[in-house]
Each structure stands twice: as structure tokens, then as C-alpha cells.
Amino acid sequence: xxxxxxxxxxxxxxxxxxxxxxxxxxxxxxxxxxxxxxxxxxxxxxxxxxxxxxxxxxxxxxxxxxxxxxxxxxxxxxxxxxxxxxxxxxxxxxx
Amino acid sequence: xxxxxxxxxxxxxxxxxxxxxxxxxxxxxxxxxxxxxxxxxxxxxxxxxxxxxxxxxxxxxxxxxxxxxxxxxxxxxxxxxxxxxxxxxxxxxxxxxxxxxxxxxxxxxxxxxxxxxxxxxxxxxxxxxxxxxxxxxxxxxxxxxxxxxxxxxxxxxxxxxxxxxxxxxxxxxxxxxxxxxxx
Numbered sequence: 001x002x003x004x005x006x007x008x009x010x011x012x013x014x015x016x017x018x019x020x021x022x023x024x025x026x027x028x029x030x031x032x033x034x035x036x037x038x039x040x041x042x043x044x045x046x047x048x049x050x051x052x053x054x055x056x057x058x059x060x061x062x063x064x065x066x067x068x069x070x071x072x073x074x075x076x077x078x079x080x081x082x083x084x085x086x087x088x089x090x091x092x093x094x095x
Numbered sequence: 096x097x098x099x100x101x102x103x104x105x106x107x108x109x110x111x112x113x114x115x116x117x118x119x120x121x122x123x124x125x126x127x128x129x130x131x132x133x134x135x136x137x138x139x140x141x142x143x144x145x146x147x148x149x150x151x152x153x154x155x156x157x158x159x160x161x162x163x164x165x166x167x168x169x170x171x172x173x174x175x176x177x178x179x180x181x182x183x184x185x186x187x188x189x190x191x192x193x194x195x196x197x198x199x200x201x202x203x204x205x206x207x208x209x210x211x212x213x214x215x216x217x218x219x220x221x222x223x224x225x226x227x228x229x230x231x232x233x234x235x236x237x238x239x240x241x242x243x244x245x246x247x248x249x250x251x252x253x254x255x256x257x258x259x260x261x262x263x264x265x266x267x268x269x270x271x272x273x274x275x276x277x278x
Binding site: 051059060064066068070071075076083 | 099100101105109112113115116119120127130131133134138141142145148149151152155156159190193194196197200201204225226228229232236243247250253254257258
């Protein structure tokens with residue numbers, strides 16, 4: 001008996017099975033779908049790698065920002081400032 | 096590629112500064128003087144290391160942006176050098192230097208993202224075009240980079256303003272208009 005080939009089609013949030021054919025037609029359709037699926041996977045893999053490469057290239061910024069933030073805060077505190085309601089203000093010297 | 100990061104020693108020093116800052120911010124007078132001492136001891140080394148890290152990171156971003164074109168690489172390096180000296184000014188403090196490095200590094204990232212996006216807007220074959228998913232991530236990242244750049248510039252301006260003891264640039268003008276006679 002020749003195998004039947006059904007294609008899965010997304011319809012909104014649901015998957016619907018669509019009858020394509022049987023015999024040689026079904027096999028060709030299945031092979032084409034498989035090829036497209038692999039191409040999509042390869043493409044997704046390429047962009048995933050590209051994204052990771054970019055993120056790795058810019059990862060040093062996080063370190064730099066943290067260091068700058070800690071040093072800025074420390075410097076302002078020892079220079080006589082304090083943070084009040086999100087704003088840096090000079091500490092008033094008592095008379 | 097080996098991850099660019101600060102040494103363990105620098106991270107420990109930063110953790111100590113953060114801890115002392117927390118205590119000083121909570122009103123511990125002893126912590127404030129300890130913080131001053133710790134900052135004097137560790138700040139130059141941490142700033143120097145962070146600046147070196149920034150320069151190495153910028154080189155990585157430049158290489159990605161230049162995509163193997165030596166002329167472009169040189170031009171970007173020169174542009175960063177110019178930007179650095181313009182922002183840092185004639186006699187920058189170590190902290191100003193560090194904040195300048197931060198601005199320059201984030202600027203380079205925004206430039207890189209701009210360049211890569213512009214390349215996508217050209218006539219590229221379908222196989223080289225970004226997927227919609229990647230484009231969405233990319234635009235989000237670009238927006239975040241712009242925010243980081245603005246915040247870095249603001250931070251440097253704030254430090255300069257506070258350290259130079261100049262009050263907020265706010266002027267209140269009051270105009271009294273007298274009523275004409277007879278009214």
C-alpha cells in the first residue's frame with residue numbers, strides 16, 4: 001500500500017493536517033517539505049550564531065558599565081554627595 | 096574568542112568599593128573614610144584595567160564593523176581617538192577618563208549596529224537578509240544601545256557638574272509688569 005502524505009499547517013495557534021497526496025506525489029512533496037525545513041533550520045542556526053557573536057563582542061560593555069557605576073557612586077560619596085529621591089545632592093555642612 | 100572581562104582582583108576591589116559605598120550611603124561615618132582610603136588605593140588600577148578592557152572591546156567591535164577592510168578599520172580607530180580626546184577634555188580625572196571610555200565604547204556599538212542595519216537595507220540576496228525574528232531582536236538591541244549612550248553621556252555630565260560644584264542649570268526669571276496709569 002502506498003503511503004499517504006499529510007502536511008502540517010499552522011492556523012493561528014492550532015495545527016491542521018492537510019492531505020497532499022499518495023504514492024510518488026506524496027513522496028516528492030514530503031522530500032520538498034523536508035528540504036525547506038532543513039533550509040529554515042540552517043538559516044535560523046546562522047542567525048543564532050550571528051546574534052551570539054554580536055553579544056559576545058559587546059559583552060565587555062556590561063563589565064565597563066558596572067565598573068563605571070561603582071566608581072562614580074564611590075567617588076561622589078567621598079566627595080560629599082548623597083543620593084536623595086534619585087538625585088545626587090551635596091551634603092549640607094552643619095554650622 | 097576569549098571573553099573580555101576584568102580580572103578577579105579588579106572585581107574584588109569593585110565589590111569592596113560597592114560594599115563600602117552601601118555602608119557610607121546608609122550613614123556610617125567610618126565607612127565613608129574607609130571608602131575614601133579604598134578608592135585612593137584601588138581606583139587608579141581599576142580605572143586603568145577597565146580602560147584597557149574598553150579599548151580591547153572597541154577593537155573587537157571595530158573589526159566586526161570594518162569587516163576586514165583595513166582602511167575602514169583605521170578610519171574608525173582614528174574617529175574613536177578623536178572622540179575620546181574631545182569628550183575627555185584637556186585634563187580629565189581618572190573617573191572622567193573611565194566614563195569617556197564608556198561613552199566611546201557604547202558609541203562604537205551604536206555605530207556597528209547602524210552599519211549592519213544599513214547593509215541590510217541594501218540589495219542583498221534573500222539568503223543574506225535578516226530573518227524577521229533576528230531583525231526584531233536587532234532593533235531592540237539598537238534601541239537599548241541608544242539608551243545606554245544617552246545614559247553614559249548624562250552620567251559624565253552629572254559627575255562634571257557635581258564635581259565642579261556648579262548648581263543645576265535652572266534660571267527662574269520673574270517679570271513684573273506694572274499696570275498703565277488710569278487702568
